[in-house]
Amino acid sequence: MTSTYDVAVIGAGFAGVTAARDLTLAGHSVIHLEARDRIGGRTFVGEAFGRQVEFGGTYAHWSQAHVWHELRRYDIGLARRLTIGQCYWLADGTVHTGTPAEYHALTKPLATRCLADAREWFPLPADIHAADTTAIEKETLADRLDAMGLSALERDVLCDVMGSLVASPAEQGMAQFLFWTSLNGGSWETFMEGAGGFPIEGGTKRLLEAINGESTAELRLSVPVVAVEDDGSGVTVTTADGERIRVRQVVLAVPLNTLGDVAVTPPPPAADMIEQKHPMRTSKIWARVKGEVPTFSANAPVGRHPINSARTEYRYDGDTLVVCFCGDASSIDPTDRAAVERALRFFVPDLEVLDVACHDWVSDPYSQGTWVHHRPGHLTKAAPLLRRPHGRIHFASGDFAPVGVGGIDGAIETGARAARDVARALRADS
Incomplete structure (x- = not known):
């Protein structure tokens, strides 16, 4: 069992890379695990027609406080259509x-x-x-x-x-x-x-790589996680190939529709929402x-x-x-x-x-759908439950963001919040 990290961040979309960056900049040791062979989650700049195109989430705006802060931080602008x-x-x-x-x-x-x-x-x-x-x-x-x-x-x-x-x-x-x-x-x-309204200059990949470039986390790609167990003194993360990694805190930054594929112990709140998933199959x-x-x-x-x-x-x-x-x-x-x-x-x-x-994105096992639109009862009743620390486990995703729900802005928002909560818990645990 590996036991050399303060935090495991699971998922490398915008929520995960933001959390990993903020935690490593704060001096914490982080292992960053991503099921795909790339970072980006439901944003994906791929090749088509001899040029790059955005296959997933694309747009940003100056009214979106969290993504705009990151764009200014890295001197990245918005493009025109x-x-x-x-x-x-x-x-x-x-x-x-x-x-x-x-x-x-x-x-x-x-x-x-x-x-x-x-x-x-x-x-x-x-x-x-x-x-x-x-x-x-x-x-x-x-x-x-x-x-x-x-x-x-x-x-x-x-x-x-x-x-x-x-x-x-x-x-x-x-x-x-x-x-x-x-x-x-x-x-x-x-x-x-x-x-x-506005794509990001250079694509979402440019901003994603800028955020990830400041992280010193140990990033492992093509490593699906199947279980996260908080036993009260630490957390054991189990990967699909059976590796067990012991950490002090976890940020679980995966989409709502895949959250039920990770065995979380103790069981997470908002169980009905996790089981029902969201209906966007676009x-x-x-x-x-x-x-x-x-x-x-x-x-x-x-x-x-x-x-x-x-x-x-x-x-x-x-x-x-x-x-x-x-x-x-x-x-x-x-x-x-x-x-x-x-x-x-x-x-x-x-x-x-x-x-x-x-x-x-619908048949993609690591998304099982596109951006979130909550079923009745989930936006204000269930989603807020996943914004609170669950013992040593912290959830992050634009799918249950408090403001930027359903977008890149919300992913960054929840990743930064999870990092703050984890850093606070680690200080209290020292």
């Missing part, structure tokens, strides 16, 4: 088209109406317990849509504007939509700019389209079309790269160039798709 010239949206069985201003004029009143009570439920969104959320935590997005008395056209348009964030309205808690809106001053449009597909086509965005309600959100993202070598999000990953084969071409031509006729690329 192509400006959209034309919008297409599927509603009531028909593809409509208009300018971005016309689309905004149509969608804003519906989104405002749907989310009008955001500040009522979350008057101080940095403190989710500032108001009683019991009632809203029983409501799904489908419940809200049903109660609004919308026409078929209006309902589809509202689902369109929520775009890539809608995968399963009957399973997604309404509370998270309202929480995100309240965080952004009551504006869904402002939230969406932060959630999908795919992100890149399509290389022939020529520098006019810029566009396209949206369709989940269940009505295989692609629920698409937009021209970059020009490359005389062609155009289009990023597509599919709320139901099973609705289209992301490796089928012809199928993706047909789906895009539904909105924009005559597009020629030359090639496609995708990473399957």
Whole structure:
């Protein structure tokens, strides 16, 4: 049994690398274990079409305090995407088209109406317990849509504007939509700019490697962890190949949907949430389209079309790269160039798709889904339980972040918090 470390950090996404960096900079000895053969977790800069593309989480914004702090720390900026010239949206069985201003004029009143009570439920969104959320935590997005008395056209348009964030309205808690809106001053449009507005210069890999570059932890890749046992005097971490590592504290920084694959002793809180997992089973597909086509965005309600959100993202070598999000990953084969071409031509006729690329996050054993959207009851009732120290075990993930839930910002937020909690515990234990 190895027993030479103060802390084991399990998982090397943004939460894990942040925790490992902060703990080693504080002078603690850290072993850092990652199941994949790379760092990054659900962010992944890979190769496609002869260039690098983001297969996972991508976007950041100056309004996201934790990621913005890290970008400034390493002198990394934000990049720009192509400006959209034309919008297409599927509603009531028909593809409509208009300018971005016309689309905004149509969608804003519906989104405002749907989310009008955001500040009522979350008057101080940095403190989710500032108001009683019991009632809203029983409501799904489908419940809200049903109660609004919308026409078929209006309902589809509202689902369109929520775009890539809608995968399963009957399973997604309404509370998270309202929480995100309240965080952004009551504006869904402002939230969406932060959630999908600006890539990181050089990609997420650049920021990830900058953070990891300051860590002196012993990083081991391709080492899945199967068990973490706190016996009151220390923690034993067991890897898939049977190695047992003894440490004083643990940061368990893995996605919610994989947390149940690690045998944690004593059993962790929020057992129902861990068992049920979150319902986001989205795919992100890149399509290389022939020529520098006019810029566009396209949206369709989940269940009505295989692609629920698409937009021209970059020009490359005389062609155009289009990023597509599919709320139901099973609705289209992301490796089928012809199928993706047909789906895009539904909105924009005559597009020629030359090639496609995708990473399957749903079947990936170390993600089992994409970004989190909590089921009813989990955002304000269950997730906070995983933000507290569980004896000598500390959880970190953007999936249960207090502010940046579901994104890179939340991953950094929880990694830094876990590191502070661990450092405090180690001092008390000295």
